[in-house]
Amino acid sequence: MPTSKDVAAAAGVSQSTVSYVMSGKRPISEKTRLRVEAAIEQLTYRPNAGARALASRKSQVIGLVLPITPEAHLGSLMEFIAVIAATARRLDHDVLLVTDEEGSQGLERVVGQQLCDGLILMQVEADDERIPVVRKLRVPVVFIGIPNDSAGLNCIDADFARAGELCVEEMAAAGHTSGVIIGWRPRLVGSRLNYVGRFLGGANAAAERLGVSLNHVPATSDRRSIEAAVDACIAGAEGKPAFVSPDVTVLELLPRILHERGLEPGKDASIIAVGPTPDVLIELQESTVLDLQPREVSRRAVEILFSLMQADRPDKDGLLELIPPRVTHRHGTAGPTVPVTQSIH
Amino acid sequence: MPTSKDVAAAAGVSQSTVSYVMSGKRPISEKTRLRVEAAIEQLTYRPNAGARALASRKSQVIGLVLPITPEAHLGSLMEFIAVIAATARRLDHDVLLVTDEEGSQGLERVVGQQLCDGLILMQVEADDERIPVVRKLRVPVVFIGIPNDSAGLNCIDADFARAGELCVEEMAAAGHTSGVIIGWRPRLVGSRLNYVGRFLGGANAAAERLGVSLNHVPATSDRRSIEAAVDACIAGAEGKPAFVSPDVTVLELLPRILHERGLEPGKDASIIAVGPTPDVLIELQESTVLDLQPREVSRRAVEILFSLMQADRPDKDGLLELIPPRVTHRHGTAGPTVPVTQSIH
DNA sequence: AACCTTCGTCGATACGCATCGACTAAGGCA
DNA sequence: TGCCTTAGTCGATGCGTATCGACGAAGGTT
Incomplete structure (x- = not known):
């Protein structure tokens, strides 16, 4: 697998320049940029996700937490998942599936391992046992569903x-x-x-x-x-x-x-x-x-999560959004x- | 977030010893092991997924590729997903969702970024356009479904x-x-x-x-x-x-x-x-x-994928497994x- | 007694990327 | 002319882990 070093060598620049071309965080001359982009193309370079996560402290992955409960209608669950995945991809992120076999420990695990930058919780119950766990997590979380005590939580659902x-x-x-x-x-x-x-x-x-x-x-x-x-x-x-x-x-x-x-x-x-x-x-x-409007609910859930992930201080007041029916x-x-x-x- | 270095300091050992305690790849004395495990517990240490992936060249993640086609019955799809996720977790891996919005480029991307160590493809068609792409991938792939030309591919399905x-x-x-x-x-x-x-x-x-x-x-x-x-x-x-x-x-x-x-x-x-x-x-x-027996199909798909991932040379002859109905x-x-x-x- | 092996541990290094500081060249302003 | 800013690039460093080589200690063999 080619690395950014290989790309740098092929383009005759330093590795850091390749990085800046990709992130756009520093000005790069047109000429250099084109050379680097050509090298990337030719080598079919793809940045290593692990290295990127390690250096940037962002995994570019969001976790989707689904309890597979018997009362859930699996078909409609699937529709949510599809829209969430598509929306996340549009924002250059991937989706990690967290089923609830592990219970709320799964949440702590994926966040602790820094596998995810944020979570979306589905099938949220009135008195969800995951809530106390979520309150301690250091990543933004969006609930699809409205628990009874939603203070300080970010919730969205159909109205x-x-x-x-x-x-x-x-x-x-x-x-x-x-x-x-x-x-x-x-x-x-x-x-x-x-x-x-x-x-x-x-x-x-x-x-x-x-x-x-x-x-x-x-x-x-x-x-x-x-x-x-x-x-x-x-x-x-x-x-x-x-x-x-x-x-x-x-x-x-x-x-x-x-x-x-x-x-x-x-x-x-x-x-x-x-x-x-x-x-x-x-x-x-x-x-x-x-x-x-399940698709709208899913889309907004992802959008809210991203706005939280980009915010500097995630200790917001919490947010409650209800999508009106048509x-x-x-x-x-x-x-x-x-x-x-x-x-x- | 605590690191293995912190654990090492707390246990009075070197970082590498912590690593060997976790992997078991070198003998560690009972006494040291207990000290390290206690430190891990106390600090609630979790190995950083990115760093681990970078160093070990394994992400501990498998990709689940689902085309969300209209003819699919979403409910039964969901059942497969649940079993696959549960089985993967039992083998200490996570599941990344790859929907087919990106087409087969999505496969190249997740593998190129080294986000996944292996892939499971669902909804495999007779003449699936993803097959030529898969043949070039450097990670093991298991198909759920049997394409017409399954030579060299690893396929499983209900019979x-x-x-x-x-x-x-x-x-x-x-x-x-x-x-x-x-x-x-x-x-x-x-x-x-x-x-x-x-x-x-x-x-x-x-x-x-x-x-x-x-x-x-x-x-x-x-x-x-x-x-x-x-x-x-x-x-x-x-x-x-x-x-x-x-x-x-x-x-x-x-x-x-x-x-x-x-x-x-x-x-x-x-x-x-x-x-x-x-x-x-x-x-x-x-x-x-x-x-x-959709659950059995899903379970076997994961098991086959793991046996391929553990094998030294993945250039096998391909495998075709049909689960008999009950x-x-x-x-x-x-x-x-x-x-x-x-x-x- | 000299030698070899195994056990248990440490230090150093590499993995691939992002990012900071530094540096040069070029232009703007007085 | 001298000074300051901006554009554009490079080198060095750190992220947290796995792993290799080395080393001392203990035990076994001739």
Whole structure:
């Protein structure tokens, strides 16, 4: 493997000049720069990451910490990861995977070894056991998710409370006076991931404010219990019933179930989908869609981390950023149509 | 951050002694070793990864290369990643994520920078464009997936051909003379990921050998087209029909569709599930299940990579390892039951 | 008794890069 | 003309670790 010394020799300059050409931290004459760049090209020189990290005290790597919990939806996790990796690369950094087999010791290890210049923590729980560890770390950390005590921490997430509000506001705007939230799976509802609670909190507040009667049942993959929830809502509804759900299976079944009961979505009843995956969307017509913008959340997480890494004093006050959901009204009858109208509240 | 020098001072030995205590590459007296270990513990010393990599020419990191293609099922990808990361950690290495935004240049970069000691490539296509690049790399590489020309490469995957065979053998053993494979999604069938073809090849060969009449249709998420395939199979079947599918949606719908037609799975018809996810399994009773053992594939990929990394001369002949599927016969009527009988062919 | 081996430790060096200080040449200003 | 600044480059040093050679001590062999 060629070193910067080899490049220097090939270009007829000193090693330090090669370094300054690459970093741009001192002025270099056009002529010299071109010679060095040509030598780099010709030798296909790549700076040795270890040496660079040792000398500069920066690894150019960020750590991505993922607890692989059973309640997590692995597919959506993967989407976050992809965006985080791409964004980091755009900022000339790589991503180290830190799974939580080691528990929070893994964090201490990768930071202690100086493998990472910063961390992004995913699947943050309400009372996350990693928080006390993080507070002692000497590198910036960004949480995706909002723990209960977020003081001094840098957190970002989709604004689930606002999403809950929006669902109810949409209902009210469409003339509904009652609706049901067929929510997340029971094990998720009971978990320490608090976004379920944030969503319901927002929804309930809006329901009270707008005079909408709102029920909530957890989702199951069992058709009969979904049908029971639907029927209860229909029976209890004063006017047209409205259905809110973030669950893939529920969203797939809902149109069929409503159809069997002689209700036409978009006319006799409303469906509001929360953060659906693309394949659900294809079949979900005549509905309102809340996009929770996972890609935007991921992108911002990386951007925040970088701004912290560049800051001189990382002892900031902490930061809480909530990405607002996007509301889309879908019309049409079949095929992978695109949204027709879109309103941003 | 404490360094090995600090540890040495605290223990009253030289820095090199600390190094030898950690590596065990030279004999150290019990007494000295305990003193050094106590100092390490007390200072919470962690060797600097950059310095270690620089001096030893090993980064203790493996690169995981994932093209984030739309046809990939992100959830199952994530399962591979989790197992790979855990296995690597058990072997005292970390995992660097290399997404394919940079294309195959990303491989050259991470290896050129000596960020990784080895690579695992996922989502390997029949005629993968990364292959020529890989052949020039100076680090060991393991492919998960089997390209058409695998000569000199180290490849591992589930044995899809054998899985296809097994499906048909299971049919024949259960007395079926005809069946249908409701396969993967069309965009996957048409993609360059060749496991679909390997599966069908194995199935067709076995069908011919055993005199089973076999059809194949791609899967869709559209219930009507699935029903059409089922009806065609029922109509064309001489005896009881058999249904094979790897698709989540199809497997969820199949029992219901059969039931509507008065057929009872396990009695009047057979369902063979190929590599289903846990949530599908919960509802899939009275069926035969082929576990493609993704965790075993991931684990072996890492193990093979390590054996290559430890080998002195990496210019081996290449290696092709296929993990046999596991066949399970499921009985029972409801709930997350465990398999009752299991046969390994 | 002379010699050889093994054990246990130390000092010195190299790994490849970033960075600081120093130096020269050239230009600006009085 | 003399002084000061800036551009452009080089040499030297340090980052923290692994590893090689050397060395004394202890034990074993003839």
